[in-house]
Amino acid sequence: MSPRPEPSRYDAFDMLATMVAVVRPDGGLLFVNAMFENVAGISRRTLMRTRLGDWFVDQHPLAETLAAVARNEIATGRFDGVMKRAPVSAHEQLPVHVIVTQIDQGGDAVVVELLEIEQQTRQDREERALGQVQANKELIRNLAHEIKNPLGGIRGAAQLLAMEINSRELSEYTNVIIHEADRLQALVDRLLAPHRKPHVxxxxxxxxxxxxxxxxxxxxxxxxxxxxxxxxxxxxxxxxxxxxxxxxxxxxxxxxxxxxxxxxxxxxxxxxxxxxxxxxxxxxxxxxxxxxxxxxxxxxxxxxxxxxxxxxxxxxxxxxxxxxxxxxxxxxxxxxxxxxxxxxxxxxxxxxxxxxxxx
Missing domain, CATH: 3.30.565.10 (Histidine kinase-like ATPase, C-terminal domain)
Incomplete structure (x- = not known):
């Protein structure tokens, strides 16, 4: 395996949230960033013993694009591919959009960026979830307070009514009202608890x-x-x-x-x-x-x-x-x-x- 050239030159790629590999025109790996290491699930040292093409179900689009960029036929090449989670198995697959760009004109290093096609969908889903949580908080808080205020009056009225009733049968009805009011009160308290409980x-x-x-x-x-x-x-x-x-x-x-x-x-x-x-x-x-x-x-x-x-x-x-x-x-x-x-x-x-x- 060839030594990794100028490590400091590529350190900034570790800050990216997308997978990045620096390769030779023949697909030999010169560098992979932290996100590539994370998605692959193996160490960078082990990754460097593989070739970028080993991680694709179909290697031909990658090989053709790398060659075209290296020959200066195109400045940047793009294609959609399917990446394998492990180079020896195609069972766990990840659809990706691949961007191939030459670092230096006439150089022997090419940057390959791999964007998970599901990543944007996931981010959109997270944004919707955050918005939904805020809406839920407002709904729960308002609903709980709207329920809590009349609930106290219902329970109080049932208690006063129970004191005036001598019939055991009718007293059972007031007990049901009080019991159900208490159950609803407990539910309201559970709804409000996460919004008013202080962090420890x-x-x-x-x-x-x-x-x-x-x-x-x-x-x-x-x-x-x-x-x-x-x-x-x-x-x-x-x-x-x-x-x-x-x-x-x-x-x-x-x-x-x-x-x-x-x-x-x-x-x-x-x-x-x-x-x-x-x-x-x-x-x-x-x-x-x-x-x-x-x-x-x-x-x-x-x-x-x-x-x-x-x-x-x-x-x-x-x-x-x-x-x-x-x-x-x-x-x-x-x-x-x-x-x-x-x-x-x-x-x-x-x-x-x-x-x-x-x-």
Whole structure:
């Protein structure tokens, strides 16, 4: 392998949120940036032992464009291709838009930029989610206050009425009114809680959070459910509200465990808690050098298709008797840590992906 030329010349590419490779006209790698390393999932040193063409399902468009740019036939070449997640396998694929540009006229180095076609879609989805959360906050706050004010009057009137009634049968009716008013009051308090509860900021270890959630889930579902841990122990602590993050992860894990009821009965239910570090992540139009990525995966039936796009909306639930607040609160708590949360669900596998910036 040829030594990497002038490393400092290409260091700025590590600051980009897109994949960049510097190659020779024959496709030999001279440099890959941090985002390329992150997407490939292997170290830069290992990457440098491969050729750029090894990472494409069809190598011909890349080879032809590299040759055309190197011969000065075109200044910049563009094409859409399919990148492989591993050079030896085409099973995990990533559609990309490829831009090939010559660095120096007559030189032997060519810059290849690879833009995930899904990246723009993901950013648009994050922006919509942020806007939706703000709308949800205003809706919940206004709705909760509109409910809370007359609710106190209803409960008070029922109590006064109960004091004037001597009939036991009629007293049962007033007790129902008081009981239901209290239940609605508790619901309103849960709606308002994340917006008025102060942050308790401290150093948070994400694996302590995961272990706490794991112990709570296994205490409630001691048989038929396996909770597998796949941790990257190198992840540093970060500043945050530990209790809020426990609640966010617990809400997701608990929903997953409830969705696994049939598999728990069969004894083959699986819940996976996986942590990784990702680099050069863009969240809400801000780029972060490092971020924590937490996956909460299950092998359940998946999120019902009719609510898949609305699962983070308040009062939307795919389970009879569900309040529809668990995922809304989880999203609120994660976004209060400048993070984002997404869900990818198919029958047999549901993955919730939480991304939180690291220092």
């Amino acid at each position: 900021v401290s150093d948070v270890n994400i694996h302590e959070v995961c272990e706490r959630v794991r112990s709570l889930i296994l205490a409630e579902f001691p048989r038929g459910l396996t909770v597998h841990r796949d941790y990257d122990i190198s992840i540093p602590d970060f500043r945050g509200d530990r209790e809020q993050l426990i609640q966010a992860v617990l809400n997701i894990a608990h929903n997953a465990a409830q969705a696994l009821a049939e598999r728990i009965a069969a004894g083959d239910a699986l819940l996976v808690l996986r942590t990784r570090v990702v680099r050069q992540v863009t969240i809400g139009k801000r780029r972060f050098r490092l971020a924590l990525e937490l996956h909460i995966e299950d092998n359940g039936p998946g999120v019902p298709e009719d609510i898949r796009d609305r699962i983070f909306y308040p009062l939307v639930s795919g389970r009879d008797g569900g309040s529809g607040l668990g995922l809304t609160l989880a999203q609120t708590f994660v976004q209060q840590h400048q993070g984002t949360i997404e869900c990818d669900s198919t029958p047999g596998q549901t993955v919730f992906r939480i991304v939180i910036p690291l220092p």
